[in-house]
Amino acid sequence: MKKIIVLLLCVAFILVCFAGCGNAEPAGDNTEKKVYKMGTNAAFPPYEYKEGEKFVGIDVEIATAIAEKLGGTLEVVDMNFDSIITSVTQNEVDFGMAGMTVRPDREEYVDFSSSYATGVQCVIVKADSSIASIEDLAGKKIGTQLGTTGFMYASDDYGEENVIGYDKGADAVIALKGGDVDAVIIDNEPAKVYVEENAGLTILETKYAIEDYAIAVNKGNTELLDKINKALEELTADGTIDAIIAKYIKA
Numbered sequence: 689m690k691k692i693i694v695l696l697l698c699v700a701f702i703l704v705c706f707a708g709c710g711n712a713e714p715a716g717d718n719t720e721k722k723v724y725k726m727g728t729n730a731a732f733p734p735y736e737y738k739e740g741e742k743f744v745g746i747d748v749e750i751a752t753a754i755a756e757k758l759g760g761t762l763e764v765v766d767m768n769f770d771s772i773i774t775s776v777t778q779n780e781v782d783f784g785m786a787g788m789t790v791r792p793d794r795e796e797y798v799d800f801s802s803s804y805a806t807g808v809q810c811v812i813v814k815a816d817s818s819i820a821s822i823e824d825l826a827g828k829k830i831g832t833q834l835g836t837t838g839f840m841y842a843s844d845d846y847g848e849e850n851v852i853g854y855d856k857g858a859d860a861v862i863a864l865k866g867g868d869v870d871a872v873i874i875d876n877e878p879a880k881v882y883v884e885e886n887a888g889l890t891i892l893e894t895k896y897a898i899e900d901y902a903i904a905v906n907k908g909n910t911e912l913l914d915k916i917n918k919a920l921e922e923l924t925a926d927g928t929i930d931a932i933i934a935k936y937i938k939a
């Protein structure tokens with residue numbers, strides 16, 4: 689009798705082992721996949737924005753592809769742009785991706801991946817504005833999104849008292865239309881979207897600054913950074929990143 693019980697226990701034990709192994713298979717169900725949290729500010733088309741309740745855009749799609757390569761899934765965590773780096777440093781999110789420019793002052797807190805896109809800071813004015821070039825911005829009121837490079841450059845070059853920071857780039861554009869500011873400094877692709885959506889606005893020819901966009905991970909998290917860089921390399925090599933960009937930015 690004892691022998692039979694021992695035998696049955698052994699069989700049960702082996703069955704449990706097999707079941708366990710089965711769950712660990714990558715082809716198995718979603719329940720055990722790591723959820724990669726991406727901190728972003730989903731008010732920055734075409735990089736991240738909402739279509740109804742759904743997060744879409746270049747960054748969202750690239751991050752989804754990266755998370756898949758890492759064997760996980762992506763969760764978008766929407767927040768103010770100027771909270772993203774803190775959220776990364778406090779490990780509330782796994783990485784920040786938000787058309788974010790690589791800057792030495794940010795590198796004090798986070799490490800950046802290799803760059804996956806180029807951004808150009810440009811100036812939006814009303815079509816009938818007297819501002820025709822960057823030099824004309826002196827003494828004018830400039831609208832920007834809080835915490836962005838546009839905000840930093842404008843404050844450095846024209847004095848903080850002349851710069852108004854808004855939670856969203858779109859709010860700065862509304863302020864421009866309403867006459868609260870004379871110009872908006874913002875990244876070129878969102879600028880194009882805003883000018884297309886709002887009649888009577890134009891983008892100045894002169895580029896303000898050219899920058900690299902990259903993904904931010906917590907300082908010293910080389911394990912995740914290496915994985916992200918490898919995924920980016922593969923997604924670049926197989927054309928995935930170009931295809932995603934082409935879907936959102938018409939040449």
Ligand code: ARG
Nearest residue numbers: 729732786787788789836837
């Ligand atoms: N490239 C600029 C920066 O890094 C602006 C990015 C704003 N991104 C956003 N999702 N709102 O400061």
